[in-house]
Amino acid sequence: MYVRRFEEKNNRPPTPEELQEFHAQAHDRIDQCKDLATTRVVNFYDTVYKSQYENIEAEYRKKFIEKVENLRPHWLAGICQSIIGSFLYTILIGVIVVLLLYSQLGLG
16 A cells, blocks of 8 residues: 555655555554553443442442441331330349348348
């Protein structure tokens, strides 16, 4: 292709030096095109994966928050638990006091 265009333009075939120059320029241009293509592909993948990553992260963050909220007891359950614990503790202390009184007074 290059040789035909060169012949049409200059009415002669290219010299070996001109062919070497063309090959050197073509090699540099191919490297530039490879770099450009690599950059564009990397940017494309970064954009696609970033979007997917953000969607997946939001989905799992939502699921995690829902599970944590389901594990956390409600305030009413906490109040009931405290009342029952206090009641049982009072009964236990009462039993201990009664047992100590019986043992000291010799009623047991």
